[in-house]
Amino acid sequence: MKSQTSYLQIFVRHVPAGAVSYCYNLWLEHNFLLKISEHRRTKLGDYRFLAKNGGTHQISVNGTLNPYAFLITYLHEVAHLVTFSGYKRQVKPHGSQWKKMFRELTLPVLNEEVFPRTILDALQRYLANPKASSCSDLQLMSALQTAGDDQSGKLLLDLTEGASFKLNGRIFIKGQIRRTRVVCEEPSTRKRYLVPVQAVVEELLNC
Ligand SMILES: [Zn+2]
Incomplete structure (x- = not known):
């Protein structure tokens, strides 16, 4: 079991500086296992409810994503967790309840302290109607990755x-x-x- 400090370090390492405490507080609030995965071509992250031992929420996110893509994937998966907690399996994985939750969770980081202006515009358009059919919204993610890649270094x-x-x-x-x-x-x-x-x-x- 990771300590609280090591969780804080995960966020320091993987999300934009302006979003570290927000992500960490979400983790404290919802109490889940967070796994950082190796690069996976088929998905960027996932959420699972592990029924053993009274039930544990587990989120994984690819550790190779740049901080912007990591942050959005993380919030995407936390939105699954919250939706699952409220509705169990009665609703679609990317249905209206998930969309609403994803929007709510993303709003606090939609500012220039977290994202470059160029990405903010794309994100705002996307959030008006998140069209995720899977946990990998490739168009948005490639925009996020490209923006991060501008900063070679x-x-x-x-x-x-x-x-x-x-x-x-x-x-x-x-x-x-x-x-x-x-x-x-x-x-x-x-x-x-x-x-x-x-x-x-x-x-x-x-x-
Ligand atoms: Zn998803």
Whole structure:
């Protein structure tokens, strides 16, 4: 059984920084197992009710998704969980009750602190009528993946301490991690900054 801290770390690692506490609180509220899966070509995530031991909710999400696609897939699956808890198997998996719940769960993250402007427009259109026929809405997901891929580079989290990297045209050195942020020093000014671990940066190779 994972600890609460390790669940927090999952969200820090996989969702946009502005959505970490929201996702974590949903997990606390609904109390389910969250599995991070290897890349699966056929699906992005799933929700299951495991009947053993009095019943457990389990959600899995592909760990290879970029933070935007991960977040939407996560909310898609939490909407299944909540819908299942309320209606059991009396309603369709992607019926009107699920759509309503998915919209409700997504609204709090539909802002520019979480998503780039370009994705927000696509998301808002999609939420007007989510057409999921399966847990993989490929059109939306490819838009989300593409938006994430524009930022070629690495997550700051994945660099080793002491590594140099470029962010917004400036050069920094990665220092210690403090919860969800990293202390980084800009050598040219010797100033220190707290940068979210999720920042996508360009690693500079030391000559
Ligand atoms: Zn689904």
